[in-house]
Amino acid sequence: MRHAPLYLTWTHAFLFVALCDACVFFAASVGPRKRNKLHFFLRPIFDKKRRMRRKTQRFCVRFGELSVDDVQDPFLVSIHIIADPGESRCLQGAIDKILAWIHPDLQLFRVSERRTSKKKKLKQTFTSQPALAIILFLQEEYGEDQILHVHECFQKPPWQFYHTERVHGKFLPYMPCNQDFFTLANGTPLWAIRQVHYGKEIIRFTIYCSYENFLDMMKMYELVLKKSVWKKKADFCVFPIYSNMDIDIEFSLKRLLKGQTPVPLDSSLLEFRVKDFGQLVPLLPKQCSPISEGRWQTQDHDGNKILLQNLSPHLMAEPSSASNSRGWISDPPAAGNQQRYR
Numbered sequence: 001m002r003h004a005p006l007y008l009t010w011t012h013a014f015l016f017v018a019l020c021d022a023c024v025f026f027a028a029s030v031g032p033r034k035r036n037k038l039h040f041f042l043r044p045i046f047d048k049k050r051r052m053r054r055k056t057q058r059f060c061v062r063f064g065e066l067s068v069d070d071v072q073d074p075f076l077v078s079i080h081i082i083a084d085p086g087e088s089r090c091l092q093g094a095i096d097k098i099l100a101w102i103h104p105d106l107q108l109f110r111v112s113e114r115r116t117s118k119k120k121k122l123k124q125t126f127t128s129q130p131a132l133a134i135i136l137f138l139q140e141e142y143g144e145d146q147i148l149h150v151h152e153c154f155q156k157p158p159w160q161f162y163h164t165e166r167v168h169g170k171f172l173p174y175m176p177c178n179q180d181f182f183t184l185a186n187g188t189p190l191w192a193i194r195q196v197h198y199g200k201e202i203i204r205f206t207i208y209c210s211y212e213n214f215l216d217m218m219k220m221y222e223l224v225l226k227k228s229v230w231k232k233k234a235d236f237c238v239f240p241i242y243s244n245m246d247i248d249i250e251f252s253l254k255r256l257l258k259g260q261t262p263v264p265l266d267s268s269l270l271e272f273r274v275k276d277f278g279q280l281v282p283l284l285p286k287q288c289s290p291i292s293e294g295r296w297q298t299q300d301h302d303g304n305k306i307l308l309q310n311l312s313p314h315l316m317a318e319p320s321s322a323s324n325s326r327g328w329i330s331d332p333p334a335a336g337n338q339q340r341y342r
Contacts, residue, residue, distance in 0.1 A: 072241075072242045072243065072244075073242065073273060074106065074108075074241070074242040074249060075108065075273065076225070076241050076242065076249075076272065076273050077108075077205055077225075077241055077249070077251050077270065077271070077272055077273075078108045078109065078110065078270075078271045079108065079109050079110075079132075079134075079189065079205070079268060079269070079270055079271070080109075080110050080111075080112065080268065080269045080271060080307065081095075081109060081110070081111045081112075081184070081188055081189075081267060081268050082111075082112055082113070082114050082187075082267045082268070082269075083111055083112070083113050083114070083185065083267070084113065084114065084117040084118060084185075085113050085114070085115070085116070085117060086113070087113070087158075087185070088111045088112055088113045089111075090158055091111045091158060091184050091185065091188075092109075092110075092111040094153075094158055094159060094184060095109045095111070095184070097153055098136070098150060098153055098154075098191070099203075101138070101146060101149070101150055102136065102138070102201050102203060102247060103246060103247055106203070106247075108203065108249075118187075118266070118267070127259055127260050127261055128260070128261050128262075128263050129208050129256060129260055129261070129262050129263065130162075130183075130189065130190050130208070130262075130263050130265060131207060131208050131209075131262035131263055131264050131265060131302060131304050132189040132190070132205070132206070132207055132208070132265055132268060132270070132304070133181065133189055133190040133191070133192065133206045133208070134189050134190070134191045134192070134203070134204070134205060134206070135191075135192050135193075135194060135202075135203075135204040135206055136150070136191070136192070136193045136194070136201075136202070136203060136204075137193075137194045137195070137196045137201055137202035137203075137204065138150065138193055138194070138195060138196065138201055139196055139198075139199075139200075139201050140195050140196060140197050140198075147193060147195060150193055151180075151193060154180070154182040154191065154193075158184055158185065159182045159183070159184060159191075160182060160183055160184070160185075161180065161181075161182055162181045162182055162183045162190055163180075163181055164179050164180050164181070165179040165180075165181060165192075179192075180192065185267065186267065187265050187266040187267030187268060188265060188267050188268050189265065189268055200243075200245075200246060200247055200248050201246070201247050201248075202247065202248045202249075202250060203247065203248075203249050203250070204238075204249075204250040204251070204252055205241075205249075205250070205251045205252065205270070206252045206253070206254055207251075207252070207253050207254070207262075207270075207300075207302075207304065208254050208256055208262045209253050209254065209255050209256065209262060209301075209302060210256060210260075210261065210262055210301075210302050211255060211256055211257065211258045211259075211260070213300075213301040213302050214235070214253065214255040216285070216301050217253055217300055217301050217302065218237055218253055220284065220285060220300055220301065221239065221251070221253065221300075222239075223280060223283055223284075224272050224274060224280065224306075224308070225239050225241070225251065225272065226274075226275065227239050227240065227241075230250075234255070235254065235255035236252065236253070236254055236255065237252060237253050238250050238251070238252045239251040239252065262302050262304075264302065264303045264304045264305065265304075269297075269305050269306060269307050270304070270306045270307070271295075271306070271307035271308075271309055272306060272307070272308055272309065273309045273311045274308050274309065274310065274311060275311050277296075277308065277310040277311075280308070281296075284298055285299075285300065285301055286298050286299040286300070288308065291307070294309060294310045295307055295308070295309050295310070296308045296310070
């Protein structure tokens with residue numbers, strides 16, 4: 001049997017994805033009742049579209065459509081969570097279960113254990129705000145069942161309800177849980193889910209900044225990420241980290257109101273892969289100290305502890321040789337010696 005040329009096969013795949021996107025725009029333009037009926041009939045098509053997108057994304061990376069300078073690293077930003085003894089497996093499993101709804105291949109969170117328990121309780125006040133949050137933007141096109149199922153996961157241990165964000169103005173969320181925040185344990189990031197009506201799903205790392213330090217922190221993270229701000233407002237900015245046909249990974253800064261205080265997390269650390277490490281260190285606001293081979297610890301202007309991983313030369317290879325079977329540039333960083341974190 002004679003097979004079609006490869007370029008025709010992938011052309012059909014791209015056309016199929018474009019057709020599905022047109023269905024999404026149409027579904028978003030009708031009323032809620034008709035939209036739910038459309039979701040029932042279009043869900044098999046949407047599922048196939050997601051599989052097609054992953055295949056086409058891997059095809060693009062494998063055949064080198066990106067130049068060496070344009071190689072994206074999905075693990076440019078990751079988070080280390082330090083749990084009490086005996087709790088790491090439970091916390092890691094809870095995070096993996098949530099992220100599996102977006103992309104099961106992404107391992108952006110690593111949980112390790114400290115040597116002794118740390119039962120320090122975080123005192124929640126009206127003027128304090130945990131400094132780190134993870135916002136997951138889920139597509140509405142797959143129906144409300146997916147978002148409700150993720151919200152149900154947040155209702156079960158080890159997840160804990162933290163608070164509901166107050167929304168000013170006339171904005172009304174589609175889902176009752178759209179402004180709820182959850183956490184795994186004291187000293188770990190907040191988590192929340194949002195709906196997106198069309199486009200890709202998003203994983204967004206958000207740092208809440210003090211009013212006074214917002215601009216200085218924006219300049220600092222521009223240096224660390226070596227990326228320009230993509231979206232910018234007076235109290236908010238977004239840095240693009242990684243993008244494919246399935247998802248976007250973003251890093252953002254949110255400016256708190258005057259009088260509000262961001263509380264650094266004592267059981268979580270953001271890690272950044274950096275190039276030209278020697279040139280970056282003199283420009284940072286706080287001193288760097290080594291914690292392991294290739295990793296250094298420092299702080300930003302608000303006192304958030306961050307890790308800097310000196311990117312090895314072999315990670316900067318061409319996509320065709322550096323990407324693994326999943327289409328990522330390289331595996332996520334190992335957890336390292338967590339006990340040496342200060």
